[in-house]
Amino acid sequence: MAKKANYRKIHSNSYYEPEELAKCVDLTVQTIYAHIPRGLPADMSKKPYNIYGRNAKEYFRRLYDNKIQKEHRDEIICNCCGKVFDITLSDAEAIFTGRFYNPKKAQIRVFGHCPFCPCKFSRFKSTTAIKGMIPGARIPIANITTRGE
Numbered sequence: 001m002a003k004k005a006n007y008r009k010i011h012s013n014s015y016y017e018p019e020e021l022a023k024c025v026d027l028t029v030q031t032i033y034a035h036i037p038r039g040l041p042a043d044m045s046k047k048p049y050n051i052y053g054r055n056a057k058e059y060f061r062r063l064y065d066n067k068i069q070k071e072h073r074d075e076i077i078c079n080c081c082g083k084v085f086d087i088t089l090s091d092a093e094a095i096f097t098g099r100f101y102n103p104k105k106a107q108i109r110v111f112g113h114c115p116f117c118p119c120k121f122s123r124f125k126s127t128t129a130i131k132g133m134i135p136g137a138r139i140p141i142a143n144i145t146t147r148g149e
């Protein structure tokens with residue numbers, strides 16, 4: 001998959017069959033099919049598959065911008081599949097590392113599994129990243145374990 005999709009030509013509000021999308025972005029239809037298990041969202045309930053332009057555009061944008069894209073403080077970008085998820089909603093654990101960025105901002109290590117693929121992730125974040133955690137989230141701030149406790 002060395003060749004990049006010319007995804008800027010995709011119309012956000014159009015639906016594409018794989019063949020049409022291939023033509024639009026200047027790739028082979030085989031390449032389009034190869035992207036589907038890697039995260040290109042497609043309605044596979046009937047053939048030919050149906051791909052929503054906005055989803056395809058977003059998928060390719062994320063795929064190619066991965067290296068320069070910066071995670072928001074409360075996000076994880078999976079190194080495997082490139083999908084972005086909210087750490088407060090993922091099945092993650094957080095551990096206080098014992099370090100502080102400043103007196104009010106502790107460093108935590110957040111780790112767990114990507115919700116979209118089998119890969120694991122591990123990131124250093126600050127406590128401010130998880131402050132807005134919704135009630136019922138898997139890692140409420142009170143549950144952050146302190147090393148040595």
Ligand SMILES: [Zn+2]
Pocket residue numbers: 078079080081082083114115116117118119
């Ligand atoms: Zn993943």
